[in-house]
Each structure stands twice: as structure tokens, then as C-alpha cells.
Amino acid sequence: MVKVNPHYERLKRPIIFPIIEQKLKEFQGDDLINLGVGDVSMPLAFDIAQAMSAAMVEMSQEPIGYGPAEGYLFLRNALLNEYRHYGISTDEIFISDGINTDLANIADLFDPSCKVATIDPGYPVFGDSSLLAGKEVLCLPCLEENNFIPQPPSQSVDIVYLCSPGNPTGVAMTEQDLEKWISYAHKTGAIILFDAAYAGFITSSDVPQSIYEIDGAKSVAIEMRSFSKSAGFTGLRCSYSVIPQETGLTKLWKKRQNTKYNGCSYPIQRGAVQALQSEQASAQITAYLECASALKEALGQNAYGGVNSPYLWWKVPEGMSSWDFFDLLLQEHHILGIPGVGFGSCGEGFVRLSALTTMDKVKEVTNRLGAYAH
Amino acid sequence: MVKVNPHYERLKRPIIFPIIEQKLKEFQGDDLINLGVGDVSMPLAFDIAQAMSAAMVEMSQEPIGYGPAEGYLFLRNALLNEYRHYGISTDEIFISDGINTDLANIADLFDPSCKVATIDPGYPVFGDSSLLAGKEVLCLPCLEENNFIPQPPSQSVDIVYLCSPGNPTGVAMTEQDLEKWISYAHKTGAIILFDAAYAGFITSSDVPQSIYEIDGAKSVAIEMRSFSKSAGFTGLRCSYSVIPQETGLTKLWKKRQNTKYNGCSYPIQRGAVQALQSEQASAQITAYLECASALKEALGQNAYGGVNSPYLWWKVPEGMSSWDFFDLLLQEHHILGIPGVGFGSCGEGFVRLSALTTMDKVKEVTNRLGAYAH
Numbered sequence: 057m058v059k060v061n062p063h064y065e066r067l068k069r070p071i072i073f074p075i076i077e078q079k080l081k082e083f084q085g086d087d088l089i090n091l092g093v094g095d096v097s098m099p100l101a102f103d104i105a106q107a108m109s110a111a112m113v114e115m116s117q118e119p120i121g122y123g124p125a126e127g128y129l130f131l132r133n134a135l136l137n138e139y140r141h142y143g144i145s146t147d148e149i150f151i152s153d154g155i156n157t158d159l160a161n162i163a164d165l166f167d168p169s170c171k172v173a174t175i176d177p178g179y180p181v182f183g184d185s186s187l188l189a190g191k192e193v194l195c196l197p198c199l200e201e202n203n204f205i206p207q208p209p210s211q212s213v214d215i216v217y218l219c220s221p222g223n224p225t226g227v228a229m230t231e232q233d234l235e236k237w238i239s240y241a242h243k244t245g246a247i248i249l250f251d252a253a254y255a256g257f258i259t260s261s262d263v264p265q266s267i268y269e270i271d272g273a274k275s276v277a278i279e280m281r282s283f284s285k286s287a288g289f290t291g292l293r294c295s296y297s298v299i300p301q302e303t304g305l306t307k308l309w310k311k312r313q314n315t316k317y318n319g320c321s322y323p324i325q326r327g328a329v330q331a332l333q334s335e336q337a338s339a340q341i342t343a344y345l346e347c348a349s350a351l352k353e354a355l356g357q358n359a360y361g362g363v364n365s366p367y368l369w370w371k372v373p374e375g376m377s378s379w380d381f382f383d384l385l386l387q388e389h390h391i392l393g394i395p396g397v398g399f400g401s402c403g404e405g406f407v408r409l410s411a412l413t414t415m416d417k418v419k420e421v422t423n424r425l426g427a428y429a430h
Numbered sequence: 431m432v433k434v435n436p437h438y439e440r441l442k443r444p445i446i447f448p449i450i451e452q453k454l455k456e457f458q459g460d461d462l463i464n465l466g467v468g469d470v471s472m473p474l475a476f477d478i479a480q481a482m483s484a485a486m487v488e489m490s491q492e493p494i495g496y497g498p499a500e501g502y503l504f505l506r507n508a509l510l511n512e513y514r515h516y517g518i519s520t521d522e523i524f525i526s527d528g529i530n531t532d533l534a535n536i537a538d539l540f541d542p543s544c545k546v547a548t549i550d551p552g553y554p555v556f557g558d559s560s561l562l563a564g565k566e567v568l569c570l571p572c573l574e575e576n577n578f579i580p581q582p583p584s585q586s587v588d589i590v591y592l593c594s595p596g597n598p599t600g601v602a603m604t605e606q607d608l609e610k611w612i613s614y615a616h617k618t619g620a621i622i623l624f625d626a627a628y629a630g631f632i633t634s635s636d637v638p639q640s641i642y643e644i645d646g647a648k649s650v651a652i653e654m655r656s657f658s659k660s661a662g663f664t665g666l667r668c669s670y671s672v673i674p675q676e677t678g679l680t681k682l683w684k685k686r687q688n689t690k691y692n693g694c695s696y697p698i699q700r701g702a703v704q705a706l707q708s709e710q711a712s713a714q715i716t717a718y719l720e721c722a723s724a725l726k727e728a729l730g731q732n733a734y735g736g737v738n739s740p741y742l743w744w745k746v747p748e749g750m751s752s753w754d755f756f757d758l759l760l761q762e763h764h765i766l767g768i769p770g771v772g773f774g775s776c777g778e779g780f781v782r783l784s785a786l787t788t789m790d791k792v793k794e795v796t797n798r799l800g801a802y803a804h
Contacts, residue, residue, distance in 0.1 A: 057678065058588045058621045059541035064682055067689070095495040105490035108697070109483040116479035120665040121469040153527050153667070153695070160690035164562065167433035184689045188538065214432045247432045291494040291696040293527070304431065308438055315441070315558045316534035321527070321695050322665040323482070 066187040069180065072398035079383070085390045089417050089424075091409040092392040094223065094367070096288045098343070098414075101336035104287060104327045111323035123319040126310060127151025127296070131325045134332050135296060142268035148300050150313060151328075153320045155253050155282040155295040159217070160185035161316075162249060162278065162297070165308050170214035175206045177224050177396055177403030179251065182217035191215075197402045198225055204360060204369065205233050208240035216241070219251035221258060224399045224408040225369040226348075226361015228263040234270045241276035247303060248277040253295075256286030256341055258364045268298075275302035285366065285412070286341060287331035294320055294328045347418045348411035354422035355409075368409040369396070373428065378404055389424045440561040443554065446772035453757070459764045463791050463798075465783040466766040468597065468741070470662045472717070475710035478661060478701045485697035497693040500684060501525025501670070505699045508706050509670060516642035522674050524687060525702075527694045529627050529656040529669040533591070534559035535690075536623060536652065536671075539682050544588035549580045551598050551770055551777030553625065556591035565589075571776045572599055578734060578743065579607050582614035590615070593625040595632060598773045598782040599743040600722075600735020602637040608644045615650035621677060622651040627669075630660030630715055632738045642672075649676035659740065659786070660715060661705035668694055668702045721792045722785035728796035729783075742783040743770070747802070755781055763798045 076092065114120070126132070132149045139149065152158050159181050168190045174182040176195040186193050194213055196206035204227040206218060218237065221228035241248050250267045258265055267277045279298045283289035299306045331337050344366045352362035358371040370393070372381035378395035385391045385407065396403030411418070450466065488494070500506070506523045513523065526532050533555050542564040548556040550569040560567050568587055570580035578601040580592060592611060594603035615622050624641045632639055641651045653672045657663035673680045705711050718740045726736035732745040744767070746755035752769035759765045759781065770777030785792070 057619050059544055060679070060682060061539055061541055064539075064685060067685065071688075093496070096493050099491055099493050100486070100489040102490045105486040109486045112474070112479040112483045112486070115474040115665065116476045117473055119470050119473050119662060122467070122664045154692045156692040157690065165435055165438075167435055170433055181689060188686075188689065245431050288493060290496045291489065291693075293692065293695045305434070308434060311438060311441065312562075314445075315555060315562065316531065318528045318530040318667065319665075321667045321698055323697070324695055 061188070063188050063190050067184055069184070072395065076394070079386060080392070083386060088390050088392060089413075089421055090392045091411070091413060091421070092394050094285070094410050094412065095290050096285065096340075096412050098288060098340045100288045100292075101331070101334045101340070103334050103336060104330045107330035108323045108327040111326035115322065120322050123322055123325070125313040125317050125319045127320055128322070128325050131329050134329050139266070139268070139298060142266065143274065144268065144298055144300060148298055148306055150297045150299060150309060151320050151325060152295055152297065152313075152317070153293040155251065155280050155284070156181055158280050158295060158297045159249065159251060161312070162309070163189040163191070164312055164316075165305055166191075166215060171212075172215045172217070173209060173213040174217040175219060175222070176401065177399030178217065179219060179223050180399070182251075183400075186215075195400065195402065198222065198227075199402060200371070203227065205229055208236055212244040213246055216246050216248045217251065218248055219253070221254040221263070221365035222361070222367075223254065224367055224394065224396065224403065226363075226365035226367030227369065228258060228260065228364040230262045231264055231270065234264060234267060234273075238270045238272050238276060242272055246276065247305070250277050250279045252279050253282040254285060254365050255281055257345060257366060259345065260364050263364050274300040278303060278305070283328050283331055287328070287334065287337040288340065289328070289331070292324050292327065294324050343415075344412055347413055347415055350415065350418045351409065351411050351421065354418070354425065355428070362411060366411045368411060370407050370409055372405055372407060378407055381407055391421060391424060435562070437562050437564050441558055443558070446769065450768070453760065454766070457760060462764050462766060463787075463795055464766045465785070465787060465795065466768050468659070468784050468786060469664050470659065470714075471787050472662060472714045474662045474666075475705070475708045475714070477708050477710060478704045481704035482697045482701040485700035489696065494696050497696055497699070499687040499691050499693045501694055502696070502699050505703050508703050513640070513642070513672060516640065517648065518642065518672055518674060522672055522680055524671045524673060524683060525694050525699060526669055526671065526687075526691070527667040529625065529654050529658070530555055532654050532669060532671045533623065533625060535686070536683070537563040537565070538686055538690075539679055540565075540589060545586075546589045546591065547583060547587040548591040549593060549596070550775065551773030551780075552591065553593060553597050554773065557774075560589075569774065569776065572596065572601075573776060574745070577601065579603055582610055586618040587620055590620050590622045591625065592622055593627070595628040595637070595739035596735070596741075597628065598741055598768065598770065598777065600737075600739035600741030601743070602632060602634065602738040604636045605638055605644065608638060608641060608647075612644045612646050612650060616646055620650065621679070624651050624653045626653050627656040628659060628739050629655055631719060631740060633719065634738050637738050648674040652677060652679070657702050657705055661702070661708065661711040662714065663702070663705070666698050666701065668698050717789075718786055721787055721789055724789065724792045725783065725785050725795065728792070728799065729802070736785060740785045742785060744781050744783055746779055746781060752778055752781055765795060765798060
């Protein structure tokens, strides 16, 4: 029998979605409001669908063939508009089929002996892909006492996964928060992998739109962004990574992508270009943010996040676990959240509610949850 | 500075495409016939484009959201038609965004100490991804004296990359050829990674349509197929891997995909289902095979392959290297091939010509190359 990668044994975290699915199967009721999975609830903007259909017609008239592993120049050049003023160039922007993929694959570039630090609670792929690569993983707790902002550890690490605006907490890092990390990275030689999947939701003036707003970030930070939430691309698969030359990793990533990847689908990239200028897509973000704001107001002072993010991080009533409160929300109020512990042990005591929904549903949630607002 | 993966240094093989591009830049002439890159020359079948456009419209009416990492059931069930009689079930079929990606990522499942054997000449990702994963790589020479069919080595290895119909040789393995490998795998405990990207081109009755036609294959072989060449999907990105439970690797792959991947684009999977029944797509395969047959006849007895494959593996005239002959074809005859040495050192002495072209072009090539037919 072939020897399998022993690190798969290290993925011991209970996968919560099958448990939730089972609970949903047993659930009785026809008025469930789903604030669980972080998926969009509005359809794809019509102009984006149209741009992709046009690309299909184009392909049925003339073959397009293999595209570049790094993505088409038409999309990378369009993205440059958001990055040019930081001194980023087209050959530092790489298109891919999803931020999940890039966050996991970037581990390929580093020596297995590298030590990783990752936020807890956080998007599971940060820790899981590091474990699978045989790396040591240190947790950066994001708790009520540090306003859910990860703090640089006292020890040195080689790789740091950060996410802002945060998933699941919905809390965004300010310029000052990020400056601490850039300074840490310069001191220790660490590389920051910055998951900015929710950058499109930023409205506060003290929250940087990009990590490259911080002086010195270009030599220590890789930024990853997605079209999934900002343009309803969850089922279409398109994202991008910015890897500045100053990190010393640009050529290595290019080599990796040209060896192990064959590029993102052509019509999807045509849709992504349209998404950058789609008024309907940006109106959707505004609508989701209005839902987040209304939900935050309804839940009261124990609800965090929800300002530069579609997520609310809601503290559970005293004496309950996040699973207890999940069950109570589901059984008594017919509302689906996600138990915070599913995002790491520091997520215990919270549930995540998603405002990627409609105002009607937020109003109904408000009616049902009146008793918990405080 | 962060420690990078030292195995990137092992990728020493010269990448030939930049060299070819440079030669093309310097090329004078406006009548070049490109038989180089293995890309389709016919447009996407109209019914496939239509199915994908319909999926776009659907998404603009109602959000589809994240799909399963393993691929949608509608596509996996449709593929089952080709695999059901081998006893394969839906949960052993995994959709992805390209065979290149799967061939590279499958390396994740194995212990770094595993020894790999791979065909030479062959698709570079077999060896490259193994080198990047720190594995030892043994070459399986495919030469004129073994009819370009890789033979089981005397020593044991853990993983074997095979490809049939072969790229670049265009030669397909018969039932007997494959039986030898299944028997070797049973004896040594090796896993066979079977690249069947060109399965759609098989017409000979002694060439199995799937490796699972061979008794005992299900416990030792993973088969990967692509829509790229069989349905003109090169720019769309869709493929699939069959990982039978008997290999003991199905659950591990499912875990890998659910951790590090978020599924193939929804409209592309809708197009793939249509491709399985598209008459226009299968007419294209027939047309490419006619080109291959005509080209083979024109080139004479020194041209191999081209029967169950769109590729011709053409022996260069005595005393010339594959680069010499590449240059001569380009400069004197304005025909672009690929020097065989680009696919591994055992490819020296050959050029690959692709018949993914039109009959008009094959006729013109025949006129220009008359002198070499023997």
C-alpha cells in the first residue's frame, strides 16, 4: 500500500457543516431564515452575466484556447487601477479560480520548517493547509478583550495569515492595527498573507482599502481578494493575489502557477472585468451593508462587526456554549447561524450571523430576536 | 527573509516555450503553419456555448452560490454513464478545473518519501510536481525500440504516471501494455496515475477506452480525463478524476478538495454536461483524427502516433537534433513543431506535430514537406 501524506491525520478539527446539515434535516418548520453560510442571496448582476454570455458566443465563433496561467492582461490591467498608486505593476497581479485555492496553494512556496501564525477564530483553510504542509501552527486569538484584532506574538514566526475585514468576526483592522503587523514582519522577516476577500465592504475612513496603504507593506505582504462576495461570484470562481517583487516571491509563484495551474476560465475573467464597473454589483454591496447595519442595531451591544463587513459576531447569552445558542436560535426562533467554535476554539461563546440577505428578512429576524437585544 | 521551498531549485529543465516564442519573433514570413501548441483550432460547439449562456442567465435570475468541491451531481451522474459498467459510483468521480491541476495536486496525498516513476518524454507536470513535492523521480523511457510504450521497471516505485493515448508521442497503450502495469502495481503496491486526456480520440479496438477495462485496475489506478481536447474546453477549464474506493485514496482526496479547493465554475459544468452529448463536438474529434491520418500518411514511416491521438511523433533526419530540425522546419518550410527534447531527454531526435488543425493546412504541410516523406 502506498504511503500517504501523514499530515492528513493532523486535521482533527470537527467539520461543523455536516453536523449543521443533520440538525437542519431534523428541523421542523417552514419559516427558517438562513443567516448561516456566507453566500450571496442576490442574483448575479445582469451586465456581468451578459459579458460572460458574450464571451461564450465569441468562443463559439473563434477558439480562444489556453490562457496565461497568471490570468489575461485585460483583467490584470483593469485591476491595476486599484493598485497602481501603491506602485504595484501588472506582473505582480495573478488571477486564479478562488481565494480559497490561493490561500492553500501559497503554502507550496515555503519550506516545511516554516512556522505559521493564524487568527483564531478564522477561515479554516489558513490553519488546515498549513497543517497539511507539515508546518507548525501558532494561534493568534481574536477575543473580546483585544476587540477581535490579532496582536503580534512575542515569538518570531515565518508566515502570518491575517484577514480584514474579518471572517467570522466582521471586525476590520485599522491603519494602526496593520502598522503593528508590518513592523512585526520587518523585525522578524515574516511574510503576511492578507486575506482581503471582504475589501469591497469597507466604508470606514480609518480602515485601509488595501494593506499596501501601510508604509513598508510591499516587501512583507501578499494581498488576496475575491470577486465572490463583492460581485456575487461564489459559483463562478474568480479571485486574485497581489505578490509584490519586493517580497522575493513573485517569480516563485509564477513558476508554481505555470507548473501546477492552467489559468482561470476565459468567460469568467470577462465577467470579472465587467464586475469592476458594474453599478448593479455595487448596489448589492450597499444593500448588504444596510442589512448588516440594521441587524447590528437590532442585536444590540453584544453584536460586533457588521460595519465594514456582512458578518455579525454575536456574543451568546451567559452560561451557554455557541452550540447551545445555535440550537436555541434554530429550534425556538427558526434562525440559522453558525456556532463560533466552528472557526476555532477562540470562537467559543459566539455565533456568526450573515447579513448577505434581504431587509425583509432582517426585519423578521429583528421581530423574532427582540428578547436578546441588550 | 522567509525560507522558501528548496525543491523549486530542482526544476532545472529548460522551459522551451519562451525559446520558441523568441524564435517566432525573429521569424520572417507570413505563411506560418502552427502545428506546435496542443490547442484546438475549431471554435467551441454552439450547443455547448448555448448551455453555458443559459446557465449565466439562470444565475442572473437566482443566485446559484457555492457548489460542491467535488462537482455538481448533475455532471458526475452524467459521467457515470461512461464508468458505471466498471462498477464506479458517483462518489468516486471528482470534477475539477483542469487535468493539469489534478495531476499536480494529487501529489499532496502521498508521503514525501514516495518514489515516483514517470514517462519520458511526457507531459512536464508529472515530473515537475513530483520534484516540487521533494520526491525522487525515476524516468520510464519511451523510445523507438519499445514502440514508445513505457515498460515496468525492475525496481519498486510507489507512484507511476502513465499517459495514453500518449502526449507527446501520440502512441496509445493496448490492453496487453496496460495489463503489465496493473500486474506491476499489484506486485509492488504502486498507485498508477493514468492521464487519459486524449481518451476521446481512441478508435482502435485493442486500445481500452478506460484503464478500468483491465482486471484489477480499480484497486491500483486513478484515471483523469479532460474536456479540453475532446470538447474544445482549453480556455474553459474542466476535467475530472476517477478515484475508486479500492485505492484507499477516495476519502483523502475528498478531504483535500474540501480543504484546498472550492469547486469548478457552475456554468462551465453546465457546458460540460452538454459536451457529453454534443454532435458538433464529436464531429470535431473526427475531423482532427482525419487530419492526423492524412498527416501521418504524408510524413511516411518515420512518423509515429496519430491514430488514436491528434499528435504525430516524427523522427528527425539522421545527424540532426530535435532543435536543429525544429529550426529547419521553421526557417525553410515555415512550419512550427515542438522539439521533442522539450518533453524530456528521451524526446531527443523527434519533433511533435499537432493535427489539431484543418485539412487545408495539412494539405499545405504535405506539399511543403514532400522531401522528408520516406
